[in-house]
Amino acid sequence: xxxxxxxxxxxxxxxxxxxxxxxxxxxxxxxxxxxxxxxxxxxxxxxxxxxxxxxxxxxxxxxxxxxxxxxxxxxxxxxxxxxxxxxxxxxxxxxxxxxxxxxxxxxxxxxxxxxxxxxxxxxxxxxxxxxxxxxxxxxxxxxxxxxxxxxxxxxxxxxxxxxxxxxxxxxxxxxxxxxxxxxxxxxxxxxxxxxxxxxxxxxxxxxxxxxxxxxxxxxxxxxxxxxxxxxxxxxxxxxxxxxxxxxxxxxxxxxxxxxxxxxxxxxxxxxxxxxxxxxxxxxxxxxxxxxxxxxxxxxxxxx
Amino acid sequence: xxxxxxxxxxxxxxxxxxxxxxxxxxxxxxxxxxxxxxxxxxxxxxxxxxxxxxxxxxxxxxxxxxxxxxxxxxxxxxxxxxxxxxxxxxxxxxxxxxxxxxxxxxxxxxxxxxxxxxxxxxxxxxxxxxxxxxxxxxxxxxxxxxxxxxxxxxxxxxxxxxxxxxxxxxxxxxxxxxxxxxxxxxxxxxxxxxxxxxxxxxxxxxxxxxxxxxxxxxxxxxxxx
Numbered sequence: 001x002x003x004x005x006x007x008x009x010x011x012x013x014x015x016x017x018x019x020x021x022x023x024x025x026x027x028x029x030x031x032x033x034x035x036x037x038x039x040x041x042x043x044x045x046x047x048x049x050x051x052x053x054x055x056x057x058x059x060x061x062x063x064x065x066x067x068x069x070x071x072x073x074x075x076x077x078x079x080x081x082x083x084x085x086x087x088x089x090x091x092x093x094x095x096x097x098x099x100x101x102x103x104x105x106x107x108x109x110x111x112x113x114x115x116x117x118x119x120x121x122x123x124x125x126x127x128x129x130x131x132x133x134x135x136x137x138x139x140x141x142x143x144x145x146x147x148x149x150x151x152x153x154x155x156x157x158x159x160x161x162x163x164x165x166x167x168x169x170x171x172x173x174x175x176x177x178x179x180x181x182x183x184x185x186x187x188x189x190x191x192x193x194x195x196x197x198x199x200x201x202x203x204x205x206x207x208x209x210x211x212x213x214x215x216x217x218x219x220x221x222x223x224x225x226x227x228x229x230x231x232x233x234x235x236x237x238x239x240x241x242x243x244x245x246x247x248x249x250x251x252x253x254x255x256x257x258x259x260x261x262x263x264x265x266x267x268x269x270x271x272x273x274x275x276x277x278x279x280x281x282x283x284x285x286x287x288x289x290x291x292x293x294x295x296x297x298x299x300x301x302x303x
Numbered sequence: 304x305x306x307x308x309x310x311x312x313x314x315x316x317x318x319x320x321x322x323x324x325x326x327x328x329x330x331x332x333x334x335x336x337x338x339x340x341x342x343x344x345x346x347x348x349x350x351x352x353x354x355x356x357x358x359x360x361x362x363x364x365x366x367x368x369x370x371x372x373x374x375x376x377x378x379x380x381x382x383x384x385x386x387x388x389x390x391x392x393x394x395x396x397x398x399x400x401x402x403x404x405x406x407x408x409x410x411x412x413x414x415x416x417x418x419x420x421x422x423x424x425x426x427x428x429x430x431x432x433x434x435x436x437x438x439x440x441x442x443x444x445x446x447x448x449x450x451x452x453x454x455x456x457x458x459x460x461x462x463x464x465x466x467x468x469x470x471x472x473x474x475x476x477x478x479x480x481x482x483x484x485x486x487x488x489x490x491x492x493x494x495x496x497x498x499x500x501x502x503x504x505x506x507x508x509x510x511x512x513x514x515x516x517x518x519x520x521x522x523x524x525x526x527x528x
Contacts, residue, residue, distance in 0.1 A: 005410045019395075210391050213351070214452065215381035216408030218374070 013227020031236030041178025384453030443474030
């Protein structure tokens with residue numbers, strides 16, 4: 001087979017794609033939908049995962065001390081915690097620093113004015129970071145123990161723990177839904193493409209008969225169908241990427257606002273990984289459509 | 304050139320061909336006649352290897368085509384030209400493109416296609432209609448285009464299955480004249496028909512098929528049923 005033949009086969013695939021534009025459009029759209037559904041769930045998972053990770057990273061343990069606790073007692077405790085192997089850092093928050101943090105919080109001025117330097121009811125506290133988030137619990141348990149009951153007022157760990165667990169649950173749930181919906185749409189697009197190729201073969205029965213008659217090789221008869229299948233995949237990838245980009249363009253600001261401090265630039269992520277996303281989507285959809293095309297040809301194309 | 308040896312063919316246990324033995328030399332003009340259902344089309348389908356017999360051998364140029372592998376079929380079909388009653392032209396291609404298509408599917412370079420197609424269209428007197436679509440030409444011209452396509456590979460055998468079936472007598476006779484011309488140039492022509500007038504006028508070898516058997520085989524014969 002020479003270059004002329006290859007180019008003729010490809011040209012024939014393109015011509016057939018154009019000539020059966022109704023069928024081609026249907027196959028391309030279903031494939032686009034499948035890619036979008038899967039991509040949306042992948043993106044959603046990336047967002048949730050990034051958020052969870054970023055929150056996990058920020059999570060520390062805050063120990064608030066009773067207002068009558070002496071600073072020197074707290075310093076002793078600080079040293080003890082620092083010596084623990086699972087603890088990465090301990091930061092002593094003075095009353096002044098607590099006030100500064102209070103003033104930086106996004107709350108109304110009226111509430112802020114309730115606390116001033118002269119009248120500062122904010123307690124001393126320790127910010128403790130561990131090497132692994134799993135270690136937080138044992139540190140929290142240690143601090144909640146009888147030994148420090150007199151000075152420790154509250155260990156804020158439980159609330160964060162609940163948030164993390166919720167996020168992990170959301171991620172797992174969305175992964176499951178994503179996989180189920182993904183499978184459903186893959187099945188639908190497989191069925192549609194199987195039928196599209198079947199119809200394409202039937203509408204071209206006469207042409208295939210003539211091709212056989214004049215001695216066209218099997219490659220010449222079959223490969224244009226594969227070229228068509230690749231075109232469905234290519235256009236589906238382009239359409240889905242365009243729509244996903246549009247979606248990200250409009251939704252991204254809202255997500256960023258919702259996530260607040262969590263840094264996740266979806267547009268930047270999308271653009272900088274565009275080539276990979278394109279290749280992944282194209283390879284994925286090409287495998288599906290070429291596979292369907294070959295199955296359909298085997299069933300309906302008698303040569 | 305062509306030899307059918309003890310050919311049997313069934314369709315759903317109904318005998319279509321029974322013990323067919325025919326030998327055709329290169330350069331012959333053979334008319335295959337008989338009433339509908341006699342087995343003419345079956346014999347042609349076996350010859351172009353669209354189907355296989357239940358038993359028997361078919362030699363074409365000393366090769367038993369019954370045993371051809373499917374990968375060898377395209378190459379075999381390029382060596383025989385076939386025309387049909389319904390022309391089998393692609394409506395969305397011009398006359399030129401229809402003829403060129405036969406070469407395009409066979410790895411022939413574009414320059415060679417151009418030379419061959421122009422030459423063959425001249426032979427069938429269709430040079431003027433090269434850029435016209437099949438539905439804009441007459442039945443006779445459609446069949447001439449089909450002949451051009453069948454001949455563009457320069458085959459040694461031309462098989463015509465009821466080529467005049469859809470044509471008026473004038474056009475039909477034009478086609479037969481063309482087939483005679485092709486035969487004179489050295490191509491073996493097999494003409495399956497039930498047009499008695501044509502067969503009688505040809506005065507060539509006539510093979511009569513009846514109920515799947517060879518009823519008669521005469522040189523310079525007539526259409527007798």
